[in-house]
Amino acid sequence: MLVRRLAETLVLGALLDELRRAVGEFDLLDHWQQGEFHHDVILRVKPGAVLPGAYLVVATNCNGGVKEVLCFADLPARGALWKYRCPDNPEFQGDLAPVLARAVTTHWFDPCELLRDDARSELREEFRERQSGGGWVARGCSAKSTS
Template sequence: MLVRRLAETLVLGALLEELRLTVGGYELLDHWQQGEFHHDIVLRVAPGDILPGAYLIVATNCNGGVKEVLCFSELPARGALWKHRCPDNPEFEGSLIAVLDRAVTTHWFDPCELLGDNARSELRAEYRERQAGGGWVARGCAAKSTA
């Protein structure tokens, strides 16, 4: 139930505050950006009865709007998470560990739409490059791996 309540905050700042109040805090482990408009915030919380697992992936848009909250018992691999989201994309690899809980919000839409060669971008063509797996990033900032 906490995963749904976290998602219903709709913004990252409020979600982090809810975590602080409810479970006593969190540890920011990583930030995975895929393209310009999708961010996965990777968090670890103290294990307990209130969440089924200690790892949360909070997917946000570029404005910090919460799109999805996923809960895991172990830290999932980035490539496996994206392979789960976009199974037809051959650039992502891996099998996702069990999702213990998941909630999506009104901000949710299929993130695979952000990865095509015709995906919208706020960067002019001469200042962007395609990221591994798809999506645009500023030239010189592309991750070389989706693992």
């Protein structure tokens, strides 16, 4: 399946190249950062592509290493995606549409660990703030919305 093949590229740039070869053009819809070490890249492919849905969420680490690829029929909301990942975190809201396909890589680990108050950070304490939902960001750069 294409979702597995995309994940196996292990690097965002190679994944985008493989996606372009497989489906042609696609749209980069958004980029969501949660904490210092997790990024979600939201992509839309043309209807009728060789995927079970038109929306992909590519989760990467801070170096662009692909951790997870998810496929949806509908555009997922950020808060709903994180509620799916971390159902015990009361700061995330929303219901996620069914996951049509999912693949994880050797880079994957429980993303909820990045959101704990004692999560590691490369930012000194005086230069960071807690992001809504958890995780650290540079002071003044917090994305307040998780929905």
